Amino acid sequence: MSAGLDRRGFLRGTLAAGGALAFDLTIPLRAGAGEPALDVHHWIVIHPDDHVTVRIPQSEIGQGATTALMQLIAEELDLDLALTDWTFYDPQTNVSQGNVYVHTSTLASWGVKMLFEPMRLAGAQIRALLLASAATQLDASAADLVIDAHRVRDPGTGNSVGFGTLAARAAAAPLPDAASVRLKAPQAWRYIGRALDRNDVPAKVTGEARYGIDVQLPGMKYAAVRQAPVFGGRLRGFDAAAVRELPGVRAVVRIDAGPSGYTVPPTLWDVIDWQMDDAVAVVADSWWQAERAIEALPIEWDDGPHAGVDSAGIARELAAALDAPGEIVRSEGDAAAALAAATRVIEAEYHYPFLEHAPMEPMNCTALVEGRRVEAWAPTQYGDEALRIAAYAAGAALKDARFHLTLAGGGFGRRLHNDYVSQAVQIARQVPGVPVKLIVSREESLRRSYYPPPLAARLRAGLDGDGALTAWQSHVVQGTAVEQPYGFTRLAYPVPHVEMRYGQIDTPPGFAWMRGVGHTQMAWMNHGFLSEIAHASGVDTLTFQLALLDESRVDPARADQGDAVARVRRYRRLLEAVAAQAGAPPEGIGRGRGHAVYDMSYVPGYRNSCIAIALDVTLDGHGGLRVDDVTATVDCGTVVNPQLVEQQIQGGILFGLSNALYGKITLREGRVEQSNFHDYRLLRLAEAPAIAVHVMPSDAPPTGIGEGAVPVVIGALVDAIHAAGGPRIRALPVMDHELALRADA
């Protein structure tokens, strides 16, 4: 440290224990020193002073996993939250112990959904072990014992024994059979369902919270990186001598193209193993020096076959693909015949751009390669794969790798890719024994990301002589992606004749899921088109949607008839509720309300959270738009923490609005044109609407809450803009449109 000052007191942010120990997210030692804390079947650690540390088997990207998952296990173990803290699970344990944590990839709003049973079950199993151990010590029957403040007590005698004393026996005994333990009835819940404060908030308001970018190790150096600017480009060479004399520069190294990992367990479904391109990095004493040096480094790239790719060309390819037949992905009745017979046909084309997640913490990873061992720290959404990538990039055996999850400054799908882990480890491998923190600049993070791809869609609807909707035909073509036609094929509104086609064209940037996935990209178009049909029928969108949401319109011969009817009922219930909760619609010139409802269902029978939104906008007539109020009604099954649900709905709404209003990544000469927040605009506080969230009571199993609002709010937005007298928005982002009031408004 070059600063001449007393660290004590002043540096409240400094690591107390210095370096690796403080960032080893294994368990901090507590009082009762001498005796070790004991790991009890991977899920918890019991300290000699009866305190408990819970291992959280998900990444914390802002969604509140450390709070919600804590509530699940604490419920069955009767933990006292004042005597409990948390740590992240150890990916090495999960990978080497046969997936003991059941579900560790943080995606698809699955944390609570996938772990609702397993974490309660683990709590109940460990409780049984603790009670059995206490029964022996207290000479009592386990069935009579109660847990209070991490002591097991015999109410008959008043005798008690602490968790710390019971831990050794509980850790040594096998977990009881799942069938032999009984979970609490919901009526007995003391934590589940309560709006507990987030357990990560105090550290996040004092600056003490440690993100990946904050990792500090003794002797650590910093790295800055440049990946091939054109997707698929190769490194020809660089002139290290040109920067070696710059202040602080220690090394200039190459990073090889290669795998950036799976984003979900390969057992879950067929997945792409993502790739990254060649890159160059500078290692220096300071990140600022490293970044300045790499900026100055002469690098020669072979731009490869995609050097001529630009957004206009991609748009032309998408348009051409829309004219090709495409693959039929949903078909009921005879849409072509119904359209031919229709009294009125409505047709429209919709477009969606490339986007980038832009989590506020740029990509980063800290790595240390020593001998055959590799150790890495990073904010990632998939720690197991980060471990495997670290081992692979280091050329190490999996058993010789350690990976530590850190807090993540947002994720939104970007951190499912572990390219930055590979990059950091490849750098560290070339400076063995030196810990290196790679920080990918915002510019590089934005330009060399993985992106939800652009798409174009053509929709046609047929109305009969009575104005009834008889046919719906749509064709969606998108850039390179995991197949995601569900984003538009899961239209829940019953229409007698349906034909949907899907196709893809090749686009060079690597594909990414982003909050709301294919639903976000496509469902808003269905909503926008419904709004167009309603307008053509001379009815407001809400009335039109409610009329369509009539279960008697569902064809009883449909294979998924039960699912289809259930969705129609649920949509109707939520839409009616949100309409009532939003109150009187706004009045006056340039003002309007939009409505949308959606449930992010991937396939028939996939039950996800259902969300209805009413959204009010004001258009000032001079191109200005303001989103005034948003009301959301939510059915997400059992609520573990209503406060977290509200946060995620607020966050999803603002994420969706930000992207819909401003989000657009474009390509020119094979490169991303945008570079930072001045040209990749995000919503600011002054533009954020007031948001009211209403959660419907439910005792169904919990469904996800992180993503569901995103597709709905975009649908409601485009409906509202038209209802306010503005243009029909068929291409995002909204900022590309003149928002003048229509003559007919």
Place this chain on the structure above:
Amino acid sequence: MIRLTVNGEAVELDCDPDKPLLWALREDLALTGTKYGCGIAQCRACTVHVDGRAMPSCQLPVARVAGSSITTIEGLGETALHPVQQAWISANVPQCGYCQPGMIMATAALLARNPSPSDADIDNAIGNLCRCGTYPRVRAAIHAAAALATPPA
């Protein structure tokens, strides 16, 4: 050597005078509560107080703040939580939390010169980006912090 005061303590920095204050704080002083988000004064995750004024630190060379008094999130409310931090905890404002030190520093500076800001004042003063969508809670917490700091007479 560049001399300045950080969180009430005299500090001597032995680094390039062009080095932005953000990186001097994070690397030379190990004060990592101040965050890097963009480096171009757009996101304000790096907001600190320079002689009481909220400023992004990512484009501020340390030479320019020689002799100044800097407060970072670590130094806000040195003995007890600052009212803004208390209000933030009560309202459960943070999600990922990465933007929050900057939000809190911007808010503390706002309240210091305007103890009961209107919504419009808040709109003008808080330009910090939050990708997680904490804005509604930020606004509510600013009003709550204003009430905490100035209890009704």
